[in-house]
Amino acid sequence: MSAAGPSGRIGPMTTKDRIYRSPAAIAGGVLLLAIAVWLGIDALVQGSDRVPWLALATMILVIPVVVAFTLRPAVFAGQDRLRVRNPFRVIVLPWSQVAAFRSSYSNEVVAASGTKYQLWAIPVSxxxxxxxxxxxxxxxxxxxxxxxxxxxxxxxxxxxxxxxxxxxxxDGPLRAETDKVMDELRELWEAREKAESAQGEVSVRWAYEVLAPALAGAVLLTILLATG
The missing domain is CATH 1.10.287 (Helix Hairpins)
Structure with a gap:
């Protein structure tokens, strides 16, 4: 969902792409990061023996994971394609490759191949x-x-x-905010799915910029605990 306005309302930003993010997730992520950094620095400065190393390894593991699940998720809806940035993957779907948008206990986009991709940035309430x-x-x-x-x-x-x-x-039935967002995505898909510039193949890329530091932190923490 897009960045929230003064009222915290979820909606598309006025940019080339419509960008959807979750204001609640961003706020929670900032709070968790502040706590993790505060506790980690305190342990690094005040700790003794192995405590600073354990604190460092924990921070290297925790910070990327928190960022992945709170600050990172976003959905970019352009004229030619939908780009879904989930915690550990980035999925790009040309509008011609979108088969449906589904909303139940989570919001999902279904590719023409039948593969479902969850929209982490648009959580169901x-x-x-x-x-x-x-x-x-x-x-x-x-x-x-x-x-x-x-x-x-x-x-x-x-x-x-x-x-x-x-x-x-x-005015018709009232809708939850994330359901309105899904309606907007459906409208854009229906308007653009047959456009020549909206053709192509689905691409999926792993977010190594998140996975690599988190894995390094997990390995370091495991070694420290095992040798303690």
């Missing part, structure tokens, strides 16, 4: 879906109540709440 469903139900109920009142000759004096509910109902 079941709570937001339930909230949107409740608001839709209230809006529809308010709209029906307003219609009955008008049918009685306007004697019921409906309040502002009924008017707002009727307006919401007229």
């Amino acid at each position: 079941l709570r937001a879906r339930k909230k949107a469903a409740r608001r839709t139900a209230r809006a529809e109920s308010g709209a029906r109540g307003g219609s009955r009142t008008r049918g009685m000759g306007g004697l019921g004096f409906p309040g502002a709440g009924s008017t707002a509910a009727a307006a919401d109902a007229a």
